[in-house]
Structures are given as C-alpha cells and as structure tokens.
Amino acid sequence: MTKASDEMAATALYVRESGRPGGPATARLKILLGHLQGPAATAIAAYPTSAANISSSYHPQQFQYTLDNNVLTLEQRQFYEDNGFLVIKNLVPEADIQRYRNQFERICRKEVAPIGLQIMKDVTIAKSEFHADEKAVTKIQDFQSDEELFSYCTNPQIIKYVECFTGPNIMAMHTMLINKPPDSGKKTSRHPFHQDLHYFPFRPSNSIVCAWTAMEHIDRNNGCLVVIPGTHKGTLKPHDYPKWEGGVNIMFHGIQDYDANQPRTHLVMEKGDTVFFHPLLIHGSGRNKTQGFRKAISCHFASSNCYYTDVKGTSQEIIEKELQNLLEKKYGISKIPLKKRIVGRELL
Numbered sequence: 001m002t003k004a005s006d007e008m009a010a011t012a013l014y015v016r017e018s019g020r021p022g023g024p025a026t027a028r029l030k031i032l033l034g035h036l037q038g039p040a041a042t043a044i045a046a047y048p049t050s051a052a053n054i055s056s057s058y059h060p061q062q063f064q065y066t067l068d069n070n071v072l073t074l075e076q077r078q079f080y081e082d083n084g085f086l087v088i089k090n091l092v093p094e095a096d097i098q099r100y101r102n103q104f105e106r107i108c109r110k111e112v113a114p115i116g117l118q119i120m121k122d123v124t125i126a127k128s129e130f131h132a133d134e135k136a137v138t139k140i141q142d143f144q145s146d147e148e149l150f151s152y153c154t155n156p157q158i159i160k161y162v163e164c165f166t167g168p169n170i171m172a173m174h175t176m177l178i179n180k181p182p183d184s185g186k187k188t189s190r191h192p193f194h195q196d197l198h199y200f201p202f203r204p205s206n207s208i209v210c211a212w213t214a215m216e217h218i219d220r221n222n223g224c225l226v227v228i229p230g231t232h233k234g235t236l237k238p239h240d241y242p243k244w245e246g247g248v249n250i251m252f253h254g255i256q257d258y259d260a261n262q263p264r265t266h267l268v269m270e271k272g273d274t275v276f277f278h279p280l281l282i283h284g285s286g287r288n289k290t291q292g293f294r295k296a297i298s299c300h301f302a303s304s305n306c307y308y309t310d311v312k313g314t315s316q317e318i319i320e321k322e323l324q325n326l327l328e329k330k331y332g333i334s335k336i337p338l339k340k341r342i343v344g345r346e347l348l
C-alpha cells in the first residue's frame with residue numbers, strides 16, 4: 001500500500017466533515033494496519049512484538065492480561081488479571097486537566113474546530129429545538145487531531161501504564177471527552193452496560209486498553225463509572241439499544257441479556273484519578289443527579305500489532321450498519337466498512 005492511499009484511507013472520516021482530504025493535521029494520522037501492510041509496518045518492525053513481550057514475562061502462565069515491565073506491582077497485576085480494571089489514584093496533574101477543560105470549552109464555543117471531531121448531544125437536546133453551547137454537548141469524540149486534547153494520550157504518566165497492557169508500540173484508536181449533563185428526569189444521562197469492544201473492528205482484545213480519567217470528583221451522585229468485575233474473562237456479547245422509556249442516546253448500545261444480579265462496583269474517583277480497563281469489561285455509567293456537567297476524558301489504546309477485522313456476519317455488524325445508514329442519510333456517502341472508520345494515531 002502506498003503512502004498516499006494509506007492517508008486516503010485514514011482521512012475517510014474527515015473528508016465528509018471538512019469537505020477536503022489531507023492537510024497538515026491529517027497527514028500525521030495513520031490508519032492502524034495489519035502487520036503485513038503499508039508504512040505503519042515499517043515502524044512496527046523496529047519494536048519487539050507483544051508476543052515477544054509476553055514470552056519474556058516471568059509469569060507466562062499466571063498472567064494473561066498484563067505484561068511484565070516492572071511498572072505494576074504484583075498486587076496491581078493480579079487485580080487487573082482478576083477484575084479487568086485498575087484504578088491509579090492522582091495520575092494526571094490538575095494543570096493538565098484544566099487545559100483539557102479550557103480546550104473543550106473553546107470547542108463548544110466553536111473557536112476551534114478540530115478535523116474529524118464528532119460532537120454528540122444528549123438525545124433530549126438533540127431532538128428539541130434547543131441548541132445552546134456547552135450545555136448541549138454530551139461528549140466529543142475523535143479529538144486525535146487536536147494537539148491540546150491529544151496531549152492527554154501522550155501524557156507520560158498515562159503511557160507508562162498503557163504499556164503494561166499493550167506493550168511498547170502504541171496507537172491511540174479512539175478518544176472521548178464526556179460531559180455528562182444533569183439528567184432531564186428521563187434517565188437519558190445513563191450509559192447502559194456495554195463492552196467497548198462492540199465498537200472496535202480490531203483485535204486481539206488483550207492488546208487494547210481504555211484509560212479514563214476523572215476531571216473532577218465523580219461518585220454515584222453525578223454518574224460514576226460502574227463496572228462488573230471479572231467480566232473481561234467472558235466473550236463479546238450481542239448489543240442493541242436498551243428499551244428505556246425516556247429514550248436512549250444515539251449509539252448507546254447495551255448488553256441485552258446481562259445478569260442484573262452480578263455484583264457491580266461503583267468507581268468513586270477524584271480529579272486526576274485514572275482507571276485502565278479491558279475492552280471486554282462490562283461497564284456503564286449512572287444518572288447525573290446533580291446540576292453540574294460531569295467530565296471525564298478517555299482514550300482507547302491498542303498495540304500497533306493489532307490487526308483489523310471484518311465485522312460482517314458478527315454481532316458487531318449492527319453498529320457498522322447503523323453508522324453506514326447515518327452517513328448515507330446525512331451525507332449521501334455509500335457503505336464504508338467500520339474498519340475504515342476507526343482511525344488510529346501513532347504515538348511517536
């Protein structure tokens with residue numbers, strides 16, 4: 001694959017937003033390729049593979065979900081192995097979080113418009129005539145082209161931990177800043193229980209990890225993350241929209257047949273605390289019962305050794321179809337497979 005076609009694939013998402021491909025920001029974005037294709041493969045070859053990493057582990061049998069690089073204590077490794085998540089307290093400095101907050105506000109005020117950025121509104125607001133500024137934005141996605149927000153993904157403190165799960169050659173695959181609004185009374189501020197892998201057309205799942213950082217104190221009052229420990233050991237479950245009376249946000253698919261009796265853990269976190277979790281871990285977030293907009297920033301990282309998969313004929317086909325229909329309706333663009341829409345950015 002040539003450099004030009006590589007970039008064309010990588011900018012597929014951006015073409016429809018900005019009306020023009022390329023440009024300095026997109027030139028630095030690369031699609032995550034299978035390890036046999038394209039220029040990304042050159043970069044990959046310079047690094048040890050994650051397989052090599054696993055085999056150099058002191059605990060090859062014992063540990064399946066973490067790598068041996070002397071960052072995690074034995075207890076921390078064991079905790080992630082058993083539970084599928086790990087909270088690191090006070091990881092991201094307050095000054096950095098203030099920068100993300102300021103940039104988010106600039107984006108909401110439309111002072112900056114990063115290429116490829118998706119702005120999501122709460123369903124209650126999206127379906128009404130009310131279009132205020134940041135109060136209408138429930139989350140932004142795909143901020144990989146925004147240097148200010150992307151500095152979250154390159155934060156050395158974050159990367160140090162990410163490497164424990166992905167190995168050293170890392171791609172930032174999906175980014176979000178979530179601005180959970182006060183619940184309107186319809187419970188639409190909830191995020192149903194789901195597995196993030198449902199949205200991702202690449203594997204293996206053990207080489208993917210989400211970092212999610214609280215931008216303020218978050219507890220059950222303003223809708224904390226809720227996890228079902230140990231569920232990362234299961235398989236990807238079928239997802240669809242939950243049948244909630246008050247409505248559900250677009251693309252907020254949930255697991256249909258989850259066991260409501262499984263014990264949940266509510267993650268109470270302070271500003272800067274960061275949870276790393278496996279893409280099969282079942283999680284969601286509760287209602288925001290406060291008047292504030294609850295903020296968190298997150299990135300899904302993957303090893304560059306991951307490869308894209310075709311979701312056709314799998315339980316993930318539903319999200320691909322939904323995105324294709326949306327694009328067709330909104331922009332008249334014909335069918336783009338999911339694997340062409342999730343664009344990673346290499347951490348250089």
Ligand SMILES: CCCCCCCCCC(=O)SCCNC(=O)CCNC(=O)[C@H](O)C(C)(C)COP(=O)(O)OP(=O)(O)OC[C@H]1O[C@@H](n2cnc3c(N)ncnc32)[C@H](O)[C@@H]1OP(=O)(O)O
Nearest residue numbers: 118119120121122123126127174196199248249250251341
């Ligand atoms: C990743 C871990 C899991 C996290 C969950 C997030 C899922 C992540 C999945 C992906 O990211 S897949 C990878 C690629 N990502 C994307 O393609 C981003 C998809 N997002 C979008 O395309 C736009 O952000 C979206 C269409 C959702 C909103 O864009 P706009 O604000 O320009 O849309 P617009 O206002 O024109 O609304 C389009 C339709 O959606 C409706 N809509 C918008 N926001 C809504 C909402 N929140 N709830 C329900 N409906 C909503 C809106 O009413 C309208 O419906 P109608 O055509 O029937 O009028």
Ligand SMILES: Nc1ncnc2c1ncn2[C@@H]1O[C@H](COP(=O)(O)OP(=O)(O)OP(=O)(O)O)[C@@H](O)[C@H]1O
Nearest residue numbers: 190191192193220226242254283284285286287288
């Ligand atoms: N029927 C359901 N289907 C899928 N997920 C659900 C369902 N009911 C609740 N959840 C999810 O359970 C998680 C936590 O629920 P929790 O009970 O803590 O929050 P809440 O119902 O919003 O608030 P609270 O119970 O504290 O008043 C959230 O991720 C929520 O979206």
Ligand SMILES: O=C(O)CCC(=O)C(=O)O
Nearest residue numbers: 178191196283284285296
């Ligand atoms: O509510 C949150 O902050 C988490 C949402 C979430 O899990 C997701 O978008 O995948």
Ligand SMILES: [Fe+2]
Nearest residue numbers: 194195196283
């Ligand atoms: Fe999620």
Ligand SMILES: [Mg+2]
Nearest residue numbers: 190285286287
């Ligand atoms: Mg509840």
